[in-house]
Amino acid sequence: MVTTKTQDGFTWTRATGVRLGNLQCQGVVQPPEKRDAPAGHIYDAIVIGAGYTGLMAAREMTDRRLSVLMLEARDRVGGRTYTVESDGILYEMGGTWVTHHMAYLFTEMIRYEMDRDLLITHHREYENDYYTLNVPGANPRKITHEEGGQIASRAWNIFVNVDGANCRRICPLPHAALDNVLVDRKTVEGYDKMSCQDRFEEIKHLLTNEESGVLVALLLHISGGSMENTSLWDMIRSHALMSYSTDNFGPIWTTYKLREGQSELARRMFQDSVNHGLHYAFKTPIQSIHNHEGFSEVKATSGLSFRARRVVCTIPLNVLRTIQFNPPLSAERQEALNIGHVNFMTKIHAEVAGTGLASWNGMRYPNNLMFGYGDGITTNGNAHIVGFGKNEGTNFIPERDPEEAVNAFQKLHPMEVKKMIFHNWATDPYSRGGPAWWSPEYMSKYQDVLQSRHGNVLFASADWAHGWRAAIDGALEQGALAAREIAAEKMETEQKTVKSKF
Secondary structure (H helix, E strand, O other): OOOEEEOOOEEEEOOOEEEEOOEEEOOEOOOOEEOOOOOOOEEEEEEEOOEHHHHHHHHHHHHOOOOEEEEOOOOEOEOOOOEEEEOOEEEEOOOOOOOOOOHHHHHHHHHOOOOOOEEEOOOOOOOOOOEEEEOOOOOOEEEOHHHHHHHHHHHHHHHHOOOOOOOOOOOOOOOOOOOOOOOOHHHHHHHHOOEHHHHHHHHHHHOOHHHHHHHHHHHHHHHOOOOOOOEHHHHHHHHHHOOOOHHHHHHHHOOEEEOOOHHHHHHHHHHHHHHOOOEEEOOOOEEEEEEEOOEEEEEEOOOOEEEEEEEEEOOOHHHHOOOEEEOOOOHHHHHHHHHOOOOOOEEEEEEEOOOHHHHOEEEEOOOOOOEEEEEEEOOOOOEEEEEEEOOOHHHOOOOOOHHHHHHHHHHHOOOOEEEEEEOOOOOOOOOOOOOOOOOOOHHHHHHHHHHOOEOOEEEOOHHHOOOOOOOHHHHHHHHHHHHHHHHHHHHHHHHHHHHHHO
16 A cells, blocks of 8 residues: 545645645555455445544454455545645644553554654754743733643643542543442433533632633633533543543643554554455445344445445444434434534644744634644744644634634744644534534433444444543544454354254
């Protein structure tokens, strides 16, 4: 498989304006189709989606010698996590950072010998080695990175400490938030009803103006939603997964990257499956899934139909409502899909003149891009900056409003933006949002049903993972669980067949 160009993503320069696709990506699959089964062939499993969930499911099942067909709407592997290359920099367009705290992910890094081949995001050797802070009710300041971290940590710790035990009492088992052995479900549901705004009202009197501004911006940065539509429980769960310490925020969320990029890890997983017999068809969006007695039929928008005894559906939460199911999904699941998740974040890479800002981090709230991070130097000798913003709705669509994106960078810190590279997950028809962050009560009402199967169809996605929901590790978790369930069912069927012969 050779490196080629994807039609995903956008680039902007002042000379060219916004251009769609044509970005170098190691994850593009050539040829886009490999399947030689006869018409009407019934696979052991069809995997819908070639993101990390689908890649894990396909790899685990082909390892167990199941016949598997993978269907993917895009021209590449990786789903909402992929890497493009330009000017000597690998730009992570979605999921980015890796850590040994994420067991499924770290296992894959070890398997493909990528666990020691890492880059770091933060570089301290360039001239603008400081943090800028600009929030309402306080004078804008230039401070050290350490002081910026201390302000955010103090505010976060006050906000998240709902049980007086730093979340250890209310969330001792973040991979089993509901119905675990230590905490009554009703207690958890009580916290799940609260929004981030509800909790902020309880503790804001304990914070300075700077701390309040940084905290609100951080919460919106994480959820990609609003204070009112983001569940407090999502923040509690995140804190528990960070081993109950803000000391781990940087190392887990914003420090280590794969030197060869996320698309290289995804490509290796995919190639592993192909070597074990995987059939696939890319550029094949799905229209419907029909359960029959003993098998399911998956129909593509092209009119082609495919059959399998089981289906692993990894279609993202906010897209699932566009797929037709026969028999129909339960009313409860359909209600969950119609509500969806709240994350419509913005992530934009910028190449800016000079090397100085490679050591800068900063934030400004409100702003279309609330946070900016220096992240390396291009071969042109310019700094690479990554900007993050919350859901701005139709008021800010980067591919439509590139000058607004440039202005947002310049409001964070004076800079000359030479180029921008980004993927707008909110306007992408195959994602309709970023990684899933949920509204108040959503977990209590819908997590169980989202994780349940529908006849022959198993639903698997980071969007409703047990543990690292909204992260690469959660995607891998879900793919592994679905594959193991299908493999176990096939083995049980084969054993019954053998016994019946005797």
